[in-house]
Amino acid sequence: QKEVEQNSGPLSVPEGAIASLNCTYSDRGSQSFFWYRQYSGKSPELIMFIYSNGDKEDGRFTAQLNKASQYVSLLIRDSQPSDSATYLCAVNPFYGNNRLAFGKGNQVVVIP
Amino acid sequence: DVKVTQSSRYLVKRTGEKVFLECVQDMDHENMFWYRQDPGLGLRLIYFSYDVKMKEKGDIPEGYSVSREKKERFSLILESASTNQTSMYLCASMVGSYEQYFGPGTRLTVT
Secondary structure (H helix, E strand, O other): OOOEEOOOOOEEEEOOOOEEEEEEEOOOOOOEEEEEEEOOOOOOEEEEEEOOOEEEEEOOEEEEEEOOOOEEEEEEOOOOHHHOEEEEEEEEOOOOOOOOEEOOOEEEEEEO | OOOEEEOOOEEEEOOOOOEEEEEEEOOOOOEEEEEEEEOOOEEEEEEEEEEOOEEEEOOOOOOEEEEEEEOOEEEEEEOOOOHHHOEEEEEEEEOOOOOEEEOOOEEEEEO
16 A cells, blocks of 8 residues: 555646645544645645644645545635646655655646 | 755766756655656665765665755765666755655666
């Protein structure tokens, strides 16, 4: 089983809609969770982190963590064309010595 | 703001050359990382360092070595570049168990 899985394929959303991205992880002892945004040809940029169960909101972004079910999600409200990017989920496993485990990413395309 | 810089944005080298990629961070972070990123394969960890002169192998260390003589600087060395090392190389730094911050990346082409 892969450490971090982001299974859904490219996501196309109309401008102004909500984009929803999901990520599951295998290490039950994981303590910290991150979402990165990566534009084509650029490096990943941290947009959200969450450590506790529940929701965390930052502007149009909401991260949701459910440790019992071992998933973390990212909601992008009022999606804009500038949100078109690949979103990477990352998890700091309990054993990891601060080595983050990254998912392969989900591409989001916001259609004007 | 955290700043992580990498010595080159684009680099073209010939097969067999020794290649140095340098990364510098300005936030006194203990942990530094080198990744490569390839289409369909995601981010793969090559090496990381949790202190000066300390290093640990990541998932794909073969063909690479690293050096960390000063806390702010972490170098990746390709001893003898090969075409299968053509990739985007990303450096990151991290304090404690918190967020990793990435540099702008170096797109290396080996011909």
